[in-house]
Amino acid sequence: MxxxxxxxxxxxxxxxxxxxxxxxxxxxxxxxxxxxQIILIYIDLPVIxxxxxxxxxxxxxxxxxxxxLPLMKAFxxxxxxxxxxxPGFGFAALIAAAVIFVERKMLAKLQLRVGPFYxxxxxxxxxxxxxxxxxxxxEIIIPAKADKPIFWAAPVLFAATAAAFVALIxxxxxxxxxxxxxxxxxxxxxxxFFPIITILSAWSANSKFPFIGxxxxxxxxxSFEIPLILSVLGIVLLTGTLDLxxxxxxxxxxxxxxxxxxxxxxxxxxxxxxxxxxxxxxPEAESEIVAGWLTEFSGMMYGLVQLGSYLKLYAFAALFVxxxxxxxxxxxxxxxxxxxxxxxxxxxxxxxxxxxxIPGLPLFSQEMINGTVWFILKTVxxxxxxxxxxxxxxxxxxxxxxxIGWYKLIILAFVNIFIALGLVYGGIIGPGGxx
Amino acid sequence: xxxxxxxxxxLEKVDDRIMTLNVGPQHPGSGHMRIxxxxxxxxxxxCDPDPGYVHRGEEKxxxxxxxxTNIPHLERPVIHDSCNILYPxxxxxxxxxxxxxxxxxxxxxxxxxELNRCxxxxxxLGIYGIFLGHSTMFMWPVxxxxxxxxxxxxxxxxxxxxSYFVPGGIRNDVPPNFEDVCLRYVNYFEKRIKEYADVFYxxxxxxxxxxxxxxxxxxxAIKLGTTGSVLRxxxxxxxxxxxxxxxxxxxxxxxxxxxKEGDSYAxxxxxxxxxxxxxxxxxxxxxxxxxxxSVRVKLKPNPKGGDAEVYRRVESGRGALGxxxxxxxxxxxxxxxxxxxxxxxxxxxxxLLTGEKLGxxxxxxxxxxxxxxxADR
Numbered sequence: 001m002x003x004x005x006x007x008x009x010x011x012x013x014x015x016x017x018x019x020x021x022x023x024x025x026x027x028x029x030x031x032x033x034x035x036x037q038i039i040l041i042y043i044d045l046p047v048i049x050x051x052x053x054x055x056x057x058x059x060x061x062x063x064x065x066x067x068x069l070p071l072m073k074a075f076x077x078x079x080x081x082x083x084x085x086x087p088g089f090g091f092a093a094l095i096a097a098a099v100i101f102v103e104r105k106m107l108a109k110l111q112l113r114v115g116p117f118y119x120x121x122x123x124x125x126x127x128x129x130x131x132x133x134x135x136x137x138x139e140i141i142i143p144a145k146a147d148k149p150i151f152w153a154a155p156v157l158f159a160a161t162a163a164a165f166v167a168l169i170x171x172x173x174x175x176x177x178x179x180x181x182x183x184x185x186x187x188x189x190x191x192x193f194f195p196i197i198t199i200l201s202a203w204s205a206n207s208k209f210p211f212i213g214x215x216x217x218x219x220x221x222x223s224f225e226i227p228l229i230l231s232v233l234g235i236v237l238l239t240g241t242l243d244l245x246x247x248x249x250x251x252x253x254x255x256x257x258x259x260x261x262x263x264x265x266x267x268x269x270x271x272x273x274x275x276x277x278x279x280x281x282x283p284e285a286e287s288e289i290v291a292g293w294l295t296e297f298s299g300m301m302y303g304l305v306q307l308g309s310y311l312k313l314y315a316f317a318a319l320f321v322x323x324x325x326x327x328x329x330x331x332x333x334x335x336x337x338x339x340x341x342x343x344x345x346x347x348x349x350x351x352x353x354x355x356x357x358i359p360g361l362p363l364f365s366q367e368m369i370n371g372t373v374w375f376i377l378k379t380v381x382x383x384x385x386x387x388x389x390x391x392x393x394x395x396x397x398x399x400x401x402x403x404i405g406w407y408k409l410i411i412l413a414f415v416n417i418f419i420a421l422g423l424v425y426g427g428i429i430g431p432g433g434x435x
Numbered sequence: 436x437x438x439x440x441x442x443x444x445x446l447e448k449v450d451d452r453i454m455t456l457n458v459g460p461q462h463p464g465s466g467h468m469r470i471x472x473x474x475x476x477x478x479x480x481x482c483d484p485d486p487g488y489v490h491r492g493e494e495k496x497x498x499x500x501x502x503x504t505n506i507p508h509l510e511r512p513v514i515h516d517s518c519n520i521l522y523p524x525x526x527x528x529x530x531x532x533x534x535x536x537x538x539x540x541x542x543x544x545x546x547x548x549e550l551n552r553c554x555x556x557x558x559x560l561g562i563y564g565i566f567l568g569h570s571t572m573f574m575w576p577v578x579x580x581x582x583x584x585x586x587x588x589x590x591x592x593x594x595x596x597x598s599y600f601v602p603g604g605i606r607n608d609v610p611p612n613f614e615d616v617c618l619r620y621v622n623y624f625e626k627r628i629k630e631y632a633d634v635f636y637x638x639x640x641x642x643x644x645x646x647x648x649x650x651x652x653x654x655x656a657i658k659l660g661t662t663g664s665v666l667r668x669x670x671x672x673x674x675x676x677x678x679x680x681x682x683x684x685x686x687x688x689x690x691x692x693x694x695k696e697g698d699s700y701a702x703x704x705x706x707x708x709x710x711x712x713x714x715x716x717x718x719x720x721x722x723x724x725x726x727x728x729s730v731r732v733k734l735k736p737n738p739k740g741g742d743a744e745v746y747r748r749v750e751s752g753r754g755a756l757g758x759x760x761x762x763x764x765x766x767x768x769x770x771x772x773x774x775x776x777x778x779x780x781x782x783x784x785x786x787l788l789t790g791e792k793l794g795x796x797x798x799x800x801x802x803x804x805x806x807x808x809x810a811d812r
Contacts (some may be wrong), residue, residue: 391570
């Protein structure tokens with residue numbers, strides 16, 4: 001009998017982990033530290049307290065926790081950090097990368113395969129990086145009579161719109177890139193850009209299969225946006241606000257999915273359709289229209305669209321968590337910091353000659369860490385259910401898809417609205433309700 | 436005399452509503468051929484399959500080689516079903532040369548042919564799955580197919596192009612413990628293919644997508660000359676293994692699967708049901724097979740056929756596969772004509788696809804049990 005999957009061996013795993021750690025050490029020692037020092041040589045360093053700061057002194061200052069920590073804490077409150085790193089792009093891209101890895105491995109296990117195995121030595125964790133490098137190094141080919149400016153702009157716009165969507169999602173108390181009063185409305189405004197970008201790119205490629213794919217995407221996205229918005233209307237009726245942060249805070253005791261399971265199901269199916277994932281991946285139906293509106297994209301243009309679609313996947317899953325699963329709310333699982341550390345700072349090296357107090361700890365508050373942990377757990381759970389149909393379902397046909405959207409989901413969404421209205425007028429929840 | 440114009444090269448009136456799509460030959464959903472489609476919105480108004488992309492001139496090649504050296508290249512059109520495509524050739528040449536095949540060789544031929552039919556069907560089923568966007572249904576059959584590929588490797592020495600059948604028997608006997616191993620593999624295989632119902636055939640999305648699409652009525656199926664699973668899915672009980680039994684098929688216990696619907700769901704289900712019958716045939720043949728004996732009659736070095744014509748046909752994975760061999764007393768055949776199931780089923784394709792939606796192209800096309808390389812020969 002043929003070998004279906006190599007056996008898991010702890011030795012191989014440990015060897016892979018140690019190999020990777022050694023490689024990181026070697027690269028940091030040989031490249032990163034010399035590079036930083038060389039850069040510091042060419043930078044005009046300031047004169048502080050009458051002393052010229054040479055590279056050594058600067059490095060020394062950076063590595064001293066007493067000086068570095070307050071700086072880091074101040075930096076984390078800036079908008080730049082929020083946009084680039086934590087609740088914004090960096091965090092979402094990290095989750096997207098993890099999702100791609102999990103999707104590949106999970107699908108492989110489901111289909112009696114191995115999946116990525118060699119790249120990165122430990123279960124193929126660096127496969128995504130290898131794919132990215134390959135995409136970057138590939139030649140970009142543009143069809144002869146394509147509308148070049150729009151064709152070039154489409155992938156960038158797609159990734160940028162997805163990133164804008166990510167920016168609207170509140171992750172933890174006080175941690176949201178764009179905290180606006182009409183958050184939910186802004187979300188739907190941003191979602192409304194995706195069909196435009198899709199049809200623009202499809203039209204500008206001047207090719208038949210992208211055109212059909214673009215038209216299909218347009219049909220699909222437009223007809224599923226209506227039940228998507230209607231399914232959320234119940235929550236807006238109950239909470240009386242469009243602010244995503246307020247919606248999360250209204251779920252401190254119970255998530256809305258308890259009262260509106262129908263709305264949650266409608267919203268989830270609409271997510272699948274908006275994301276063009278199986279079973280609703282008609283715009284990319286491989287056997288009919290090659291790759292749909294992505295057919296003519298090559299190299300990093302394709303990579304950007306993929307990045308955008310996985311950012312979109314994260315953002316939609318996070319939106320589901322925010323609206324129906326209570327966002328960052330959850331029991332406290334992170335222990336509180338000792339009060340003396342917060343008030344007096346931590347004492348490093350008490351037995352040494354130099355005793356240093358480090359102020360400014362902890363870097364993140366307890367609520368923030370707790371909220372982030374709950375948010376990530378819930379989002380990963382939702383993403384798992386978004387990925388799962390890929391292994392089980394075939395693709396539906398466009399007329400069946402539109403029938404699902406117009407005949408079934410819209411009716412279910414209205415049922416959900418009536419449930420919400422009943423709850424409001426019955427005086428159970430909502431403004432002035434019992435709960 | 437009018438000049439014959441190739442499809443796709445004619446001058447046509449341009450209609451603004453109609454878009455011409457060239458599906459293939461370089462297209463993930465076409466196979467090695469081109470399908471010229473004209474679509475009006477989402478509806479196919481005209482379908483023009485254009486085979487011939489992988490034409491290799493097998494029939495002409497056969498005229499320059501003698502009866503034994505014809506064997507390896509004749510199986511090239513369907514390397515996944517290479518035992519079945521050699522079967523009519525060997526039967527025909529045996530009739531020409533007047534050879535009597537030993538009993539054990541007949542049973543082993545049937546076992547090899549049925550194993551190979553399963554291997555082909557699994558591959559076909561995998562592609563049917565990926566055509567419908569069901570990637571699990573691609574991986575499972577292709578993985579389970581390995582069982583029988585390994586078994587055939589034990590039997591014949593090659594994984595795909597076996598060249599196992601020769602005029603007068605089979606090339607070599609099976610290894611000593613073959614019966615036990617084969618029985619074990621077949622039992623496991625049957626258990627595995629039962630699970631396809633859960634993931635594929637009972638899937639509501641698949642049923643909603645393929646039921647009542649590309650319906651071929653019983654009369655049309657007969658008129659268009661379709662064969663094999665396409666014919667049986669339209670309600671015609673026609674299986675050459677039953678109607679014109681060759682070798683030992685009449686002594687073996689199996690049924691023919693017939694469905695009445697004639698849609699692409701029924702057409703996709705028939706080969707899967709046939710695999711259960713193949714397992715049954717193999718188990719029965721293993722039981723009834725003589726445990727020892729010769730497997731090949733001795734041939735002269737360069738056998739010459741008489742002045743005669745033979746036509747023999749068998750049931751391959753894609754339907755009736757016939758070979759017409761004309762001999763003029765030379766070591767080579769004077770003419771060899773193959774009649775393959777793929778090409779005969781392709782004729783039904785424009786009939787089925789016209790008026791369908793574009794999304795129905797893959798399920799209808801691939802449910803015709805069509806293998807482009809075999810159709811081009």
